[in-house]
Amino acid sequence: xxxxxxxxxxxxxxxxxxxxxxxxxxxxxxxxxxxxxxxxxxxxxxxxxxxxxxxxxxxxxxxxxxxxxxxxxxxxxxxxxxxxxxxxxxxxxxxxxxxxxxxxxxxxxxxxxxxxxxxxxxxxxxxxxxxxxxxxxxxxxxxxxxxxxxxxxxxxxxxxxxxxxxxxxxxxxxxxxxxxxxxxxxxxxxxxxxxxxxxxxxxxxxxxxxxxxxxxxxxxxxxxxxxxxxxxxxxxxxxxxxxxxxxxxxxxxxxxxxxxxxxxxxxxxxxxxxxxxxxxxxxxxxxxxxxxxxxxxxxxxxxxxxxxxxxxxxx
Amino acid sequence: xxxxxxxxxxxxxxxxxxxxxxxxxxxxxxxxxxxxxxxxxxxxxxxxxxxxxxxxxxxxxxxxxxxxxxxxxxxxxxxxxxxxxxxxxxxxxxxxxxxxxxxxxxxxxxxxxxxxxxxxxxxxxxxxxxxxxxxxxxxxxxxxxxxxxxxxxxxxxxxxxxxxxxxxxxxxxxxxxxxxxxxxxxxxxxxxxxxxxxxxxxxxxxxxxxxxxxxxxxxxxxxxxxxxxxxxxxxxxxxxxxxxxxxxxxxxxxxxxxxxxxxxxxxxxxxxxxxxxxxxxxxxxxxxxxxxxxxx
Numbered sequence: 001x002x003x004x005x006x007x008x009x010x011x012x013x014x015x016x017x018x019x020x021x022x023x024x025x026x027x028x029x030x031x032x033x034x035x036x037x038x039x040x041x042x043x044x045x046x047x048x049x050x051x052x053x054x055x056x057x058x059x060x061x062x063x064x065x066x067x068x069x070x071x072x073x074x075x076x077x078x079x080x081x082x083x084x085x086x087x088x089x090x091x092x093x094x095x096x097x098x099x100x101x102x103x104x105x106x107x108x109x110x111x112x113x114x115x116x117x118x119x120x121x122x123x124x125x126x127x128x129x130x131x132x133x134x135x136x137x138x139x140x141x142x143x144x145x146x147x148x149x150x151x152x153x154x155x156x157x158x159x160x161x162x163x164x165x166x167x168x169x170x171x172x173x174x175x176x177x178x179x180x181x182x183x184x185x186x187x188x189x190x191x192x193x194x195x196x197x198x199x200x201x202x203x204x205x206x207x208x209x210x211x212x213x214x215x216x217x218x219x220x221x222x223x224x225x226x227x228x229x230x231x232x233x234x235x236x237x238x239x240x241x242x243x244x245x246x247x248x249x250x251x252x253x254x255x256x257x258x259x260x261x262x263x264x265x266x267x268x269x270x271x272x273x274x275x276x277x278x279x280x281x282x283x284x285x286x287x288x289x290x291x292x293x294x295x296x297x298x299x300x301x302x303x304x305x306x307x308x309x310x311x312x313x314x315x
Numbered sequence: 316x317x318x319x320x321x322x323x324x325x326x327x328x329x330x331x332x333x334x335x336x337x338x339x340x341x342x343x344x345x346x347x348x349x350x351x352x353x354x355x356x357x358x359x360x361x362x363x364x365x366x367x368x369x370x371x372x373x374x375x376x377x378x379x380x381x382x383x384x385x386x387x388x389x390x391x392x393x394x395x396x397x398x399x400x401x402x403x404x405x406x407x408x409x410x411x412x413x414x415x416x417x418x419x420x421x422x423x424x425x426x427x428x429x430x431x432x433x434x435x436x437x438x439x440x441x442x443x444x445x446x447x448x449x450x451x452x453x454x455x456x457x458x459x460x461x462x463x464x465x466x467x468x469x470x471x472x473x474x475x476x477x478x479x480x481x482x483x484x485x486x487x488x489x490x491x492x493x494x495x496x497x498x499x500x501x502x503x504x505x506x507x508x509x510x511x512x513x514x515x516x517x518x519x520x521x522x523x524x525x526x527x528x529x530x531x532x533x534x535x536x537x538x539x540x541x542x543x544x545x546x547x548x549x550x551x552x553x554x555x556x557x558x559x560x561x562x563x564x565x566x567x568x569x570x571x572x573x574x575x576x577x578x579x580x581x582x583x584x585x586x587x588x589x590x591x592x593x594x595x596x597x598x599x600x601x602x603x604x605x606x607x608x609x610x611x
Contacts, residue, residue: 026466140591142590143542143587144587145546145549145565147545147562147566148579148583148587151565151572151583155576159572252457252458253456253546256457256550271461272550275551275552276551283461283462283465287461287462291455
């Protein structure tokens with residue numbers, strides 16, 4: 001187990017470094033960084049001033065040196081300043097990270113707490129109305145665009161029936177209010193992963209319920225409840241958990257889109273604002289922040305799987 | 316089964332029962348939706364009642380024909396600059412078709428080729444290809460798209476390329492797994508003994524065995540890619556306006572949601588129906604052709 005964790009940590013380190021290289025490379029591909037401040041000869045800029053700016057930002061050094069300078073700043077938490085309002089990117093990110101984590105957590109809870117039981121139900125009641133309903137839930141979830149679900153949710157539940165608020169989340173509200181704000185976005189972002197979990201759980205459950213040891217347990221007189229939850233469910237959990245990297249990857253797209261729809265003050269919307277305003281330092285910051293979150297979550301997931309399924313550790 | 320209760324209702328009921336049985340065995344409705352999509356996309360200029368780009372500012376935000384203020388000139392109503400929604404929807408089908416044909420097509424060819432090579436050759440080649448596919452698999456696609464949109468600028472070609480890039484790794488994984496089991500079959504060994512070259516073995520003896528897998532993966536992939544395209548266009552980093560793309564149309568209707576619900580509703584419904592039909596057909600094909608892929 002220890003070796004496994006160490007290996008995953010090493011892998012994560014390599015992934016993180018290559019992510020910074022890609023981000024740095026792309027940010028230089030985007031063109032001379034000086035163009036972000038002034039076009040050559042534009043705004044009355046003289047060649048000497050251009051030279052001075054180059055020196056100030058270290059742009060006269062070779063690219064490799066620039067990368068290490070950039071990395072040093074990054075490690076020290078200096079991500080540069082945003083172009084639009086000239087604030088430190090790191091500080092902006094810090095304000096935006098907690099709403100994104102809240103939304104992601106709520107959506108993930110919704111995905112697992114609804115998706116997995118629906119999958120189990122669907123497998124146990126195979127061929128009945130329950131099964132069709134559960135499969136409908138999954139088919140809809142995988143086909144409905146998250147942004148559309150969000151918008152129609154706002155239209156129906158916030159505008160027409162006035163059941164939940166649709167405004168931006170107030171950060172210092174009591175928990176009850178916060179929950180009422182988070183329900184719609186969590187459903188919009190969580191439906192697709194819930195559908196993924198439901199399908200994976202269903203097929204895993206069906207497979208396990210068909211296996212020899214379940215038949216043995218049944219024939220020796222173990223009760224239905226124990227067979228389902230103790231013998232079958234625990235083994236059926238493995239594929240949904242190990243394959244949820246798939247679910248996770250789509251999850252991020254969902255959260256970003258939902259943040260835009262609900263004007264949620266998180267990193268996803270920050271990234272989109274940075275795109276609209278051509279604020280490149282802010283965008284690189286947001287992308288790095290996102291990449292960091294993903295790497296961290298994937299590491300946690302990997303360790304959790306290895307803990308549940310010993311076969312993974314020795315692969 | 317009441318035969319004596321008059322012939323007509325009995326016949327009708329029997330026909331209904333047969334139709335229901337047929338629908339259960341064959342994906343009739345999903346395939347019908349897909350046929351409509353293909354026809355609409357290919358013949359868009361002939362079918363569409365109006366130009367998808369022509370604005371009729373006097374008729375802006377006309378509701379659908381069946382509501383009180385609607386007009387039969389615009390069956391599904393008009394958007395915020397008076398463009399006909401139905402015509403824009405019909406032309407928008409072309410984007411989905413292009414995603415299907417170009418993005419999935421490229422991903423299929425590249426991914427399947429790499430999968431066959433990795434599975435057949437094994438060793439270092441396999442190791443490199445599979446690690447590459449793994450890294451790609453876990454790459455957050457949206458981040459790449461965000462950065463690409465800023466660096467290169469959003470365009471139709473960029474979106475199709477990005478989607479192609481994100482689709483190949485699924486083919487590699489599944490095709491390789493299939494090839495691994497195929498290449499130990501007796502008929503492959505026989506062909507090798509008979510002196511067939513590596514290329515001939517792969518093309519003539521291995522590839523026909525994995526076609527089913529490839530078809531199933533492709534069908535299951537398309538739905539996800541169409542959703543991804545719609546999300547990108549919705550975010551404004553996909554297909555640039557005024558091209559009628561469904562995701563973009565939903566985004567354009569966002570500000571008019573409260574009093575003109577139809578502007579974002581119909582394009583979203585179109586995305587949903589097409590993706591649902593594709594997933595349904597894909598599931599059906601998988602159960603038919605390759606039940607071992609059930610986990611996907």
